[in-house]
Amino acid sequence: MENIGVLREWFDRVDSDHTGNVAAPQLQRALAVGNLNFPLSVVQQMIRMYDFDRNGTMNFEEFVALNKYLLKVQNVFSALQRDRGFLNLDEVYEALVKLGFSLDSPAFYTVCESFDKNKMGMIRLDEFISLCIFIQSARNLFNSFDTSKQGRVTLDFNQFVYCTANCRI
Numbered sequence: 001m002e003n004i005g006v007l008r009e010w011f012d013r014v015d016s017d018h019t020g021n022v023a024a025p026q027l028q029r030a031l032a033v034g035n036l037n038f039p040l041s042v043v044q045q046m047i048r049m050y051d052f053d054r055n056g057t058m059n060f061e062e063f064v065a066l067n068k069y070l071l072k073v074q075n076v077f078s079a080l081q082r083d084r085g086f087l088n089l090d091e092v093y094e095a096l097v098k099l100g101f102s103l104d105s106p107a108f109y110t111v112c113e114s115f116d117k118n119k120m121g122m123i124r125l126d127e128f129i130s131l132c133i134f135i136q137s138a139r140n141l142f143n144s145f146d147t148s149k150q151g152r153v154t155l156d157f158n159q160f161v162y163c164t165a166n167c168r169i
C-alpha cells in the first residue's frame with residue numbers, strides 16, 4: 001500500500017459516493033476487507049488523529065498519513081509476531097518501545113488489559129493497532145497540554161474530563 005497510485009485507487013474505492021472524503025463507517029468496512037476488524041469508535045479515533053482540517057472525515061492526504069502510521073505499526077507487529085499472528089505481552093512491550101513508548105508497569109498492564117479482548121495475553125494485529133491508536137492519541141493530547149515540554153501536566157477537573165473523553169476508545 002506504499003505506492004501512492006495504489007493508495008489512490010484504494011481511496012477511490014472506499015470513497016464509494018465520490019465525495020473526496022471517507023467517513024468512519026466506510027473506512028471501517030475497507031479495513032475489514034483487509035481482515036482488520038475495528039469497533040467504529042477506534043476508526044473514529046484513527047480519523048481524529050489525522051483529520052488535519054477537522055471536518056470529521058478523511059480526504060486523500062489525511063488517508064495517506066493514516067496509512068503511513070498503520071503501516072509503521074503493522075511492520076513492528078510483523079517483525080515480532082513470528083508467524084503466530086499475535087504478540088505476547090513482553091513482545092507488545094518491545095513493540096511499543098520500538099514505536100517510541102516506554103510505559104511503566106501500571107500503565108502498560110492497564111492498557112494491555114483493556115485491549116486484550118479474551119484476556120489470554122495474546123494481542124492480535126487489530127488489537128495492537130487499537131492499542132497504538134489509543135497511546136498515540138493520549139500522547140498527542142498530553143503534548144498539547146505539556147506546552148513547556150516538561151513531560152508533566154497539571155489539569156483541573158474540566159481538563160481531566162476533556163482528556164478522558166477524548167481518549168476513550
Ligand SMILES: [Ca+2]
Pocket residue numbers: 050051052053054055056057058059062
Ligand atoms: Ca478531514
